[in-house]
Amino acid sequence: MSSIYLDYAATTPCDPLVGQAMAPYFFERFGNASSPHSFGQSARKALEDSRALVADFIGAKPSEIIFTSGATEANNHAIFFTARALKNKGRHVIISAVEHHSVLEPARRLQAEGFDVSFVKPTADGIIDPPSVEDLIREDTILMAIHHANNEIGVLEPVEEIGTIARQKGIYFLVDATQTVGHIPVDVRQICCDFLSLSAHKFYGPQGVGALYVREGIKIDPWLLGGDQERGRRASTHNLAAIVGLGKAVHLCRNHREKEAKEQSALRDRIIEYVLNNIPGVVSNGHRQRRLPNNAHFAFENISGEELVAALDMAGIAVSQGSACTWGALEASHVLKAIGLSDRMALGSLRISLGRWTTSQDVDYFLQQLKLKVEKIRR
């Protein structure tokens, strides 16, 4: 088993304080938030406290937050709702070519249903340029989806500028903020978005819970049909302990985010500089400055990324090639192809993502092992 975890972008462990916050809600405070009695009332209070924390953290109102099973559900919900609700207004959707699969696949489904989907190509640095989005807007454009940060190469997108364009044109704007919430400031009013998705397990909360921000005034159809939970916007018994954990995770990030981002970006820069200066035949992917504080991403010549990940795992280091959601696909990542990497280079990719418990010593050991393993594989 690896002992140095550098794959925080795939999932983070729960903060022990999140675990502590959740524990009572599995046992003595376990009520169904829809029950009339004291157990239910206590559950409802915990639910709404968590909703207020999440809302405040992203500059939203509590009523604008729908708790979901994760960001995949949130993205699916926003996209399919918009398509169904506005199909008589238009059937054109714009997404970036480097979105997460939980945006890409719904968009492809819409294509199969007769919608027209434009894919915005990023620059070689991974940036989605606002003018390149604006150029694609048509009379019948109903939705744009551009993520806040890419999950593979960590590039931050200019979502505020794109959001301003969307608002001016009256086009719904979905921002997948799964990689940014908890790591850099996220404010739905500044971004000018209509929908924003987030996932607790990317910032030290539990897996299986997330949220969809839906701008006030948008009467979204429910994703799941059944009971009246979430003001009729998502049926299903509330995942109470996990929602409490999400709230606690938000609370911790509010207190620690700034300091952590500073520390992690220093370690990240050290990694990037070391690799570029000490290992030949490697490129750093994604814009050098406009990137997540915790993400470094490389492509190595004449290396199988899969082999490199396995070799580092043997040395007790957990890293990945890119998205966990598509591991095993054995295809070059759509993100790396979109920024212009050859298939061969793309298959030599490595993502390092740092987190709350990454130490300087971890990074030292990783860099030493990385150099060794690359040399050994290339020999």
Added chain:
Amino acid sequence: MSSIYLDYAATTPCDPLVGQAMAPYFFERFGNASSPHSFGQSARKALEDSRALVADFIGAKPSEIIFTSGATEANNHAIFFTARALKNKGRHVIISAVEHHSVLEPARRLQAEGFDVSFVKPTADGIIDPPSVEDLIREDTILMAIHHANNEIGVLEPVEEIGTIARQKGIYFLVDATQTVGHIPVDVRQICCDFLSLSAHKFYGPQGVGALYVREGIKIDPWLLGGDQERGRRASTHNLAAIVGLGKAVHLCRNHREKEAKEQSALRDRIIEYVLNNIPGVVSNGHRQRRLPNNAHFAFENISGEELVAALDMAGIAVSQGSACTWGALEASHVLKAIGLSDRMALGSLRISLGRWTTSQDVDYFLQQLKLKVEKIRR
């Protein structure tokens, strides 16, 4: 806060052993089951161990189990998949009039989309008679959904007989077994169903996780689109700790179910006998024998069930009128109306549901308080 919890049908606390089983998966064993490294491998193993436990518990194969966010998602998934997949074969659906809202509401959505939905009326005892289902079958019937037990009045339905009919006619059969799994034996082969839904928080597992059984050979479309999780049948990062908890809950029920059912049905019978013999103006709802071991359900004349629930809550007892999912609706339950209760009687309803930690003393105290409160309210 209530201290005697008799609303296990709404939700159960986690068994402490379930909590213990989950804990490592929030922290040291927290990996993303789709990650390539050791953390991911360990997560995958836990995931598949849990899947094997769940499958075995209901007589299924592991490959027939899709982990979901709960039974609502499972029911929605099965119904909407069938409707989309078979709409060219037929557009007629049969459901019982007493299904849970997570079946009812999807069926109503299908009606709005041009499907024809027949609602099978139960007997006054709450039984869905197989001939009354068979009578409704048409050439264009593509799906029947009859739950294994009703969530309000606890009646067990003859799903094996209905399943045999469905199989003979080549009609897909969905069984919502949310109330039965963990409480009475459930076997998908015996039931002859194509889909079966279950939810961990109804049998001492965590909220926010459940499963959908999909019979081998049915190529179900994914409910969530994105990554390739669950063999492409449900995208989204696995809710690992909760899935481990579901497996542990199944394991515990396998060991304790029989004994618990015996104990609980004795307490249940004591409650029903006491109430019918000692409180005037009350009826017991649902078939007297063919019912869940842990469910007693009454309707009181000249009583507001809401007031009674509140009065008992003040006395430290948590019970409910019926389904938690529709609390606050202030409408008479569709279940009670379907078995022929007047609106007035239906609004005087009370559901008592027992569980793993219900003691004989709890029942004594409850019965004493119930008699007192009914008399006080009627005075």
